[in-house]
Amino acid sequence: MRSPEPTTLPELVAEAQRVLAICNACRYCEGYCPVFPALQRRLEFPAADVHYLANLCHNCGSCLYACQYAPPHEFHVDFPRLLAQVRARTWADYAWPGFLARAFASGGLAASLATAAGLVLVLLAAILASDASALTKAWTDSQGAFYAALPHGAMVAVFAPVFAFALLALGIGVARFWTRLGERGADLVSAPAAAPALGDALSLRHLDGGGEGCTWPDDRPSFARRTFHHLTFYGFVLCFAATATATIYHYALGRHAPYPFWSPPVLLGTAGGLGLVAGPLGLAWLKRRRDPQLADPAQRGMEAGLLALLFLSGATGLGLLALRESAAMGAMLVAHLGVVLALFATMPYGKFVHGFYRLAALARYHLERRRPAASVAPD
Amino acid sequence: MLTEPGRTWDVLVLGGGNAALCAAIAAREAGASVLMLECAPPVYRGGNSRHTRNMRTMHDGPLEVLTDAYPEEEYWQDLLKVTGGLTDERLARMTIRGTASHVPWMKRHGVRFQAPLGGTLHLSRTNAFFLGGGKALVNAYYRAAAALGVSIAYDTEVVDLAFEGPRLAAVTVEHGGERRALRARAVVVAAGGFESNLEWLREAWGPPAENFIVRGTPYNRGRVLKLLLAAGARPVSDATQGHCVAIDARSPRYDGGIVTRVDAVSLGIVVNRDAQRFYDEGEDFWPKRYAIWGRLVAAQPGQIGYALIDAKAMGRFMPPVFPPERAPSLRELAGKLGLDPDALEATVARFNAAVRPGTFDHTVQDDCRTEGLEPPKTHWARALDTPPYYAYPLRPGITFTYLGVAVDEKARMQLDNGKPAANVWAAGEIMAGNILGKGYLAGIGLAIGTTFGRIAGEEAAAHALA
Ligand SMILES: Cc1cc2nc3c(=O)[nH]c(=O)nc-3n(C[C@H](O)[C@H](O)[C@H](O)COP(=O)(O)OP(=O)(O)OC[C@H]3O[C@@H](n4cnc5c(N)ncnc54)[C@H](O)[C@@H]3O)c2cc1C
Ligand code: SF4
Ligand code: SF4
Numbered sequence: 001m002r003s004p005e006p007t008t009l010p011e012l013v014a015e016a017q018r019v020l021a022i023c024n025a026c027r028y029c030e031g032y033c034p035v036f037p038a039l040q041r042r043l044e045f046p047a048a049d050v051h052y053l054a055n056l057c058h059n060c061g062s063c064l065y066a067c068q069y070a071p072p073h074e075f076h077v078d079f080p081r082l083l084a085q086v087r088a089r090t091w092a093d094y095a096w097p098g099f100l101a102r103a104f105a106s107g108g109l110a111a112s113l114a115t116a117a118g119l120v121l122v123l124l125a126a127i128l129a130s131d132a133s134a135l136t137k138a139w140t141d142s143q144g145a146f147y148a149a150l151p152h153g154a155m156v157a158v159f160a161p162v163f164a165f166a167l168l169a170l171g172i173g174v175a176r177f178w179t180r181l182g183e184r185g186a187d188l189v190s191a192p193a194a195a196p197a198l199g200d201a202l203s204l205r206h207l208d209g210g211g212e213g214c215t216w217p218d219d220r221p222s223f224a225r226r227t228f229h230h231l232t233f234y235g236f237v238l239c240f241a242a243t244a245t246a247t248i249y250h251y252a253l254g255r256h257a258p259y260p261f262w263s264p265p266v267l268l269g270t271a272g273g274l275g276l277v278a279g280p281l282g283l284a285w286l287k288r289r290r291d292p293q294l295a296d297p298a299q300r301g302m303e304a305g306l307l308a309l310l311f312l313s314g315a316t317g318l319g320l321l322a323l324r325e326s327a328a329m330g331a332m333l334v335a336h337l338g339v340v341l342a343l344f345a346t347m348p349y350g351k352f353v354h355g356f357y358r359l360a361a362l363a364r365y366h367l368e369r370r371r372p373a374a375s376v377a378p379d
Numbered sequence: 380m381l382t383e384p385g386r387t388w389d390v391l392v393l394g395g396g397n398a399a400l401c402a403a404i405a406a407r408e409a410g411a412s413v414l415m416l417e418c419a420p421p422v423y424r425g426g427n428s429r430h431t432r433n434m435r436t437m438h439d440g441p442l443e444v445l446t447d448a449y450p451e452e453e454y455w456q457d458l459l460k461v462t463g464g465l466t467d468e469r470l471a472r473m474t475i476r477g478t479a480s481h482v483p484w485m486k487r488h489g490v491r492f493q494a495p496l497g498g499t500l501h502l503s504r505t506n507a508f509f510l511g512g513g514k515a516l517v518n519a520y521y522r523a524a525a526a527l528g529v530s531i532a533y534d535t536e537v538v539d540l541a542f543e544g545p546r547l548a549a550v551t552v553e554h555g556g557e558r559r560a561l562r563a564r565a566v567v568v569a570a571g572g573f574e575s576n577l578e579w580l581r582e583a584w585g586p587p588a589e590n591f592i593v594r595g596t597p598y599n600r601g602r603v604l605k606l607l608l609a610a611g612a613r614p615v616s617d618a619t620q621g622h623c624v625a626i627d628a629r630s631p632r633y634d635g636g637i638v639t640r641v642d643a644v645s646l647g648i649v650v651n652r653d654a655q656r657f658y659d660e661g662e663d664f665w666p667k668r669y670a671i672w673g674r675l676v677a678a679q680p681g682q683i684g685y686a687l688i689d690a691k692a693m694g695r696f697m698p699p700v701f702p703p704e705r706a707p708s709l710r711e712l713a714g715k716l717g718l719d720p721d722a723l724e725a726t727v728a729r730f731n732a733a734v735r736p737g738t739f740d741h742t743v744q745d746d747c748r749t750e751g752l753e754p755p756k757t758h759w760a761r762a763l764d765t766p767p768y769y770a771y772p773l774r775p776g777i778t779f780t781y782l783g784v785a786v787d788e789k790a791r792m793q794l795d796n797g798k799p800a801a802n803v804w805a806a807g808e809i810m811a812g813n814i815l816g817k818g819y820l821a822g823i824g825l826a827i828g829t830t831f832g833r834i835a836g837e838e839a840a841a842h843a844l845a
Contacts, residue, residue: 025638025700028432028512031493040496043694065518066511068429068636072422075631075638210510211491219518 054086055361060214096172103349108302120338135330169348197362217290228282235275242269276314306351389843394569396426398807400520401832409840418536427595431513433506435822465816477830489519564843572780573601583618590682597633616781616812623673626776638700647688654722661758677775684773703769731762781812790835804835
């Protein structure tokens with residue numbers, strides 16, 4: 001029944017269609033996550049719907065351990081891994097521009113770190129070209145610390161285009177995915193779809209394995225993964241908020257960095273930085289212990305790459321705060337900005353995209369729930 | 380575990396499914412040292428229990444995942460009806476009452492429940508569904524047992540029992556090609572029926588057994604049951620009784636589980652190898668008739684049937700795992716199935732001509748029926764006239780057998796000489812025949828196993844520690 005070892009997206013979709021037919025006849029896992037109620041609405045699984053279901057899954061493993069047809073059973077229902085494989089390939093498939101999608105497959109860790117290193121070098125070169133001495137001197141807060149070393153305008157000039165491009169690329173990818181599902185663009189951002197989807201995503205509601213937590217990294221349910229993901233995500237959000245507040249301070253209030261420790265930008269940044277250090281460390285630690293049966297080995301690099309960049313963003317940010325009045329500040333600043341820039345540059349072509357596709361899949365899920373389902377049984 | 384010669388365990392539990400796990404946990408919690416013997420390897424542990432989904436549970440008011448009420452009396456009447464009185468009222472009522480206390484006990488040992496969604500809502504009042512199904516239940520129990528300090532030996536088959544009078548003195552197991560005798564003060568037998576022993580099925584059913592498919596574990600070969608009966612245990616029910624349903628003929632020989640069921644029967648007609656109908660397909664709602672079609676198909680030549688529907692019915696039943704045969708005409712469909720096309724056309728023409736006009740409604744016992752046809756179709760009869768036509772081949776799928784050992788209300792095994800065994804208790808399929816002489820009620824397998832498993836464990840521990 002099963003094709004030898006499916007690897008391409010069409011092969012994986014075909015294999016998923018075989019397995020989905022088994023799950024749809026079985027339905028034992030319907031209480032674990034939205035994937036099952038969503039698949040139970042269907043009798044057939046066109047490729048786009050397989051892409052959708054794959055992005056609705058967050059690889060918690062519950063349905064693997066509960067499956068009486070898991071390998072070595074001849075039905076070979078290897079659902080979490082299969083959906084993970086489909087998922088990653090959909091990201092590459094929908095990515096824009098297409099040629100950059102290769103980054104997904106090319107051992108993400110090396111790619112991300114190389115990008116970070118490259119960007120650090122470029123930044124360094126740019127700054128050295130203008131005024132090298134500023135970077136290696138100690139500046140007091142009253143002298144303007146960071147901006148004494150690197151003027152605000154220069155930072156914006158480097159970051160804005162990269163950030164804008166990342167957003168554009170992500171947006172195009174998700175829009176392609178959404179259109180392929182046959183949904184109208186307006187529905188994605190409509191309240192009945194977007195609001196509950198955002199609620200699910202922000203609370204990681206479905207990372208609960210139906211009550212006791214994900215069976216992750218092994219068959220014992222626990223909330224460790226949700227906790228570390230929250231630390232990571234909210235760490236990221238807080239850092240983002242710190243930057244945004246600082247921008248408002250800078251432009252709207254005319255108050256220029258560095259800000260005192262008790263100021264909102266610094267407090268937000270510190271809390272966020274701590275989250276970005278602890279969260280990715282925890283996730284990496286869990287991933288190391290993850291049951292190999294759950295994982296798509298091809299994604300290990302990509303996952304490690306994102307965790308490394310997030311961790312380094314947090315660590316260098318905290319370092320910068322600690323060293324901001326010392327002579328090492330300049331080097332730290334360059335490292336921090338380089339890593340953050342790498343994070344944004346690789347964002348549309350790495351594991352980071354999972355959040356956006358998942359959000360769209362959840363929006364689809366909530367849209368669908370409002371539509372009548374095919375009734376297949378005399379209940 | 381197995382390599383502690385001379386050790387005498389308080390309680391040995393034979394088997395590794397739901398009944399065995401309940402017994403092992405209960406015995407260990409009562410303070411006994413416990414060794415479980417499971418002949419399957421870890422990946423296939425849990426017998427038929429790993430294929431289950433719910434437990435029929437009495438309750439006097441809405442209870443978490445259970446709607447409304449399902450009182451003892453109604454449960455008992457349901458059981459009485461399906462068994463046609465072939466049951467032991469005392470043991471049956473004990474089982475029924477037992478279920479009321481099981482849900483909290485099960486939760487305490489890690490089992491999680493869920494409200495049923497699509498496809499199973501008709502059971503939301505009577506049956507408590509396990510989150511993730513039976514394998515999740517079995518996993519939770521194995522975790523709980525290990526945490527309590529129950530020792531578990533996998534790949535360990537019980538191959539001999541040495542009785543000294545009414546006392547089971549030693550249990551011989553085979554593990555890694557070696558035999559060892561184990562001793563215990565008390566023994567719980569929970570090693571299932573003999574449903575995966577094709578030779579024994581052939582003995583009971585004759586040649587038709589060749590065409591039976593075993594829905595569950597290949598490990599329930601009835602070895603322990605046979606040894607007990609040979610040693611003088613009092614048998615209950617008989618070897619031809621069991622739970623047998625019609626499943627897709629393309630299912631694997633063993634372990635196909637729930638997905639191989641075909642729910643299309645009541646929406647169309649069923650013919651045999653000769654393209655003849657043989658039973659009222661619309662007698663009652665499918666879930667209520669599910670359990671009789673195994674025997675019906677078993678009685679047909681070659682033990683095969685074909686459920687036929689037309690385009691009107693497609694998509695109106697739980698999707699089966701295997702795709703149907705499909706053809707634009709009945710003749711072509713007959714060709715694909717290897718049936719006589721003329722005979723099939725004639726059967727369908729006779730059926731179509733007998734269909735009386737009515738208002739089709741699959742959610743009630745509607746007034747769409749045949750007239751002047753033998754056998755009739757009494758509900759949901761609609762002419763097969765809209766191509767394409769679809770067919771699912773059917774074979775008898777055996778779930779579990781009822782021949783077992785007699786027990787009393789303490790789960791203690793009874794001997795043929797009218798006396799109880801000195802130190803043997805029984806739970807699960809191996810004694811289900813006490814309560815199920817014939818017929819089946821969805822979700823009662825686990826009700827029996829959990830009730831008698833818990834009691835057997837407690838009683839065995841009390842005996843061992845006394
Ligand atoms: C597909 C399917 C679906 C079902 N669904 C339900 C349901 O939803 N609800 C319900 O109540 N019932 C259901 N049943 C019936 C239910 O599975 C049984 O009634 C129940 O699981 C029996 O439990 P048990 O512990 O007695 O047997 P099992 O769970 O079968 O356990 C028997 C154990 O004994 C072991 N064993 C056998 N021989 C030996 C030996 N010689 N030495 C050592 N170990 C041995 C086996 O490996 C196995 O671990 C279903 C059955 C099937 C096949
Ligand atoms: S993963 Fe396995 S147990 Fe779960 S629904 Fe699918 S087939 Fe059933
Ligand atoms: S791995 Fe978890 S999230 Fe994915 S389908 Fe299975 S139960 Fe759902």
